[in-house]
Amino acid sequence: MLPSAADLLAWYDRHRRVLPWRVLAGERPDAYRVWASEIMLQQTTIAAVKPYYERFMARFPTVAALAAAPSEEVMQAWAGLGYYSRARNLHACAMAVVAEHGGRFPDTEEGLRSLPGIGAYTAGAVAAIAFDRPAAAVDGNVERVMTRLFAIEDLLPGARPLVRDRVLALMPHDRPGDFAQGLMDLGATICTPRNPACGLCPWREPCLARIAGTQESFPRKAKKKAGATRYGAAFVLTRTDGAVLLRTRPPKGLLGGMAEVPTSEWRADYELDGAAQDAPVVTRWRQLAPPVRHVFTHFPLELTVFAAKAPAGMQAPPGMRFTAAGRLGEEPFSSVMLKVLETAGAYGMTPKTRD
DNA sequence: TATACGTGGCC
């Protein structure tokens, strides 16, 4: 028995998930909303995205509204979601859609692919979901489903073209958008990484991995090695009027464009003894404990927090600013920076309560 | 092809 799109679509019609960015069955969704949700969902869980998506749509209801917004406002709306280059590209993409496409998203995979922040997956997903094009949207869910279904032994990401070919071969001529979403829903709810619910799967009979009993060993992928811990010092300078000394990180690279208190470099061999030389001003710094620990995708970070007071009239050093206590909520702080500020008692909001 | 790029939840 071979897998068929009809079996998946029948399952999808009964079990499709209700999601904020998903319209009712049979309705054509707004490309802007589909696109925004796809960008947010890159490497990010639905639970994390939901509150951001709702706020984002209320704040920027149309692609024109997003394009017209200041970049600081976009970064602030994204703060806490991670992978901040997504926010920069999102903004650039909105401006390109307005300036080069008359405010409407291209309705082809190729047209979408040429926009900033839209790669192979997102181009396929938007083309399929928003425009019902027969495009393959190969994400982690689809990779898992297809490598199991066909027992594809090749390592990812090398096997991706093969997965894509399999998806295109199964693609129905009608309802390609539902097929794309059904594939993802199946991966997210049935064909899960651990303990897949094979008994409930519409493709349980043709699934080669299930037949062999090896479903959990797919997809095959190379192990990636963890980076070495980096260390550094963070300096929280609070004026007596409550304002905190801040700066903005360079637009590209780690936490690009996000707000932070001044810090030393973050290095594996950082020596805390010389931390005073990295401070933004010469004053009496108090070392706080314990240090802030944070884990990025490619390395763990340990920041020792130093705090000091400054007179109310103090001016910020070049390239830095004092932000009033009442306006800290408007700054685009990353989660690691919120931990630093909380350690210093300069900000009462933890990452978890940011919503 | 390999690496940089966040964050929070789960076991």
Next chain:
DNA sequence: TGGCCAAGTAT
């Protein structure tokens, strides 16, 4: 606790 994982993209 530590490694893995979540609707990837850019370089």
